[in-house]
Amino acid sequence: MAVKVAQEWFSICGGCEVTILDVGEPLLDVLPELEFVHMPVIMDHKVFGQTGEKPKAEIPEADVGIISGGIRNEENKELAEEMRSKVNFLIAMGSCAAYGGIPALANQFSTEAIYKRVYQGNGTTIAGPTPDQDIPALTDRVYTLDEVVKVDLKLPGCPTTPHMFVAALMHLLKGTPFELETKSVCDHCPTIREKKAAAGMTLKRPLESVEGVGEPLNTVRCFMEQGFLCQGPATRAGCGDGDTPRCISAYMPCRGCFGPLSHDANPMVDMMGALSTIGLNPREIPDRAAQFNRFAGSGRLRQKRSRRR
Amino acid sequence: MNDNGYEPLIIMYCCYWCAYTAADLAGTSRLQYPPNVRIIRVQCSGMVHPNLVIDALTNGADGVLMLGCHPGDCHYREGNLRAQARADAIDMMLEDFDLEPERYRLAWVSASEGPRFAEVVTEMVEELRELGPSVYA
Numbered sequence: 001m002a003v004k005v006a007q008e009w010f011s012i013c014g015g016c017e018v019t020i021l022d023v024g025e026p027l028l029d030v031l032p033e034l035e036f037v038h039m040p041v042i043m044d045h046k047v048f049g050q051t052g053e054k055p056k057a058e059i060p061e062a063d064v065g066i067i068s069g070g071i072r073n074e075e076n077k078e079l080a081e082e083m084r085s086k087v088n089f090l091i092a093m094g095s096c097a098a099y100g101g102i103p104a105l106a107n108q109f110s111t112e113a114i115y116k117r118v119y120q121g122n123g124t125t126i127a128g129p130t131p132d133q134d135i136p137a138l139t140d141r142v143y144t145l146d147e148v149v150k151v152d153l154k155l156p157g158c159p160t161t162p163h164m165f166v167a168a169l170m171h172l173l174k175g176t177p178f179e180l181e182t183k184s185v186c187d188h189c190p191t192i193r194e195k196k197a198a199a200g201m202t203l204k205r206p207l208e209s210v211e212g213v214g215e216p217l218n219t220v221r222c223f224m225e226q227g228f229l230c231q232g233p234a235t236r237a238g239c240g241d242g243d244t245p246r247c248i249s250a251y252m253p254c255r256g257c258f259g260p261l262s263h264d265a266n267p268m269v270d271m272m273g274a275l276s277t278i279g280l281n282p283r284e285i286p287d288r289a290a291q292f293n294r295f296a297g298s299g300r301l302r303q304k305r306s307r308r309r
Numbered sequence: 310m311n312d313n314g315y316e317p318l319i320i321m322y323c324c325y326w327c328a329y330t331a332a333d334l335a336g337t338s339r340l341q342y343p344p345n346v347r348i349i350r351v352q353c354s355g356m357v358h359p360n361l362v363i364d365a366l367t368n369g370a371d372g373v374l375m376l377g378c379h380p381g382d383c384h385y386r387e388g389n390l391r392a393q394a395r396a397d398a399i400d401m402m403l404e405d406f407d408l409e410p411e412r413y414r415l416a417w418v419s420a421s422e423g424p425r426f427a428e429v430v431t432e433m434v435e436e437l438r439e440l441g442p443s444v445y446a
Contacts (some may be wrong), residue, residue: 268405269360272398282401287403302444304407 002035003173008083009041010076011103011142012069015159016094017041023162030169037062047079060106061086064172068093069296070100070145075136085150085160089172092145093165098154099259100298104142105290107301111138144298153178156236158257158295163241181238184261187236187243187252190217194225201227203284206253213251217244223253224278229285231256234270234292259296266300268292317371317437321346321430322356324363325351326384327420328376334423342427343434346374353377354415355388362413363406368443372412374438376429389417397408407444411436 007019020027021042037060038045047057059065065087071077079286095101101189115130145151155164169180173284181188202226210221223230230253232245239246239258247254260267271292275282285291292301322328326364329350335342354377362373375396377389396415403410416429 266360266363269363269402272359272402276394278400282398288401292405302407 002033003064004035004037004062005064006059006087007066008079010069011072012096014101016068016132019159019165023166026166033119035269057082059083059086063088065090066093067145068097070096070103071148072103073136073138077148080149089152092151093155094160095158095257095259095274095295097145097294098156100142100144101158104297107141107297108303110303129261133269154199155237156258160306163238181236182293183237185235185237186230188245189232190244191220191222204228210251223248228253230254233274234267236261257295267296315442317345317434319346319374321348321366321369321374322351323348323359324377325350327378328418330420331418331422333377340423340425340427342430346400346430351383353388355391359395361362362399363402366408366412369446371443374433375415375417384428401424409440411440429430
């Protein structure tokens, strides 16, 4: 009997859904065993019924639920709870659902400030009132899925990798536990660390290329030691599927999309340690707190208060 | 105690060779200082990772006071200078975590400076009483 899958998307760009479609041929192996009962991105199945006849949002019963995106409004929250009550196993897919992702960068600002900026203070938009009719209200900040409902598995990544998605599905179908990588991107990075401090070097922006593009990576010097900000030390490995991490293999510094190494890790503190070991000055990093928590802002980034003096 | 009964809790790291001995001296000399500090003895101020400071401050401590030997007097030659280098990183993190800079203080107290030990503690406690509870408290 096919395993029933329900999928829903919340505060997200849609990249994780592309990951599902991007699985390629392995998808043909798993498809006969899956039956998608709800998936707004590819099928016309409405939560209020096809003609809006149901009084309450409903998601059909399923064995596995997949949710991508964080909780940004009351509708997301309601659907997350509905999904949780209908599925046996809930997967938070992608860094938005797992850690807040890019949308959680907004957690640095109050909802009023965001409304003001978007509807009144934006140079390319004609200022107008904040819409409040027939739309779900925003939550006070962006939440990860597991801050709202119980989550059985988190698949990090922005977007998560097709390989990891298939591996997780395969484990689920077989009934074996799926484990995430516990090491950091640096542990999987083939570049050379000379362990010589780059003291006095100014931080380079990734607008310029690293030295050694095109050469075998095991002859290239660590990007951070070259003066580029790389989030590798504070980021979970796994994007390279056991091989070289994705961005590193493209000669780009890690941007941290796989999120922190563990649930209670603090990338800001870890990165600060790594930077001072190498001798780069963290003061040169624009928007430091946001940069270090770029994909893990939910619960880690907070609104700045006006300072008491 | 201030008007609303708030008392700050300060985690204090004292190096074994200078500051902790100074704390001992302050005790044996029966010097008075506020009881708001919890002293943790470490071998050297240079061994306290910034993580520990941030963890303390985000898990309920109102302040962290780090005491080491005077520059040049470190038993391990330059441990206290490392602590000073880390203080800069800690300052930045306080900013990022939305904590007031007063919540972390690094000071030098030699083994013979019992009175200074009491003075530094008193000063810090008074400062924090005025500042009020931390946002993480």
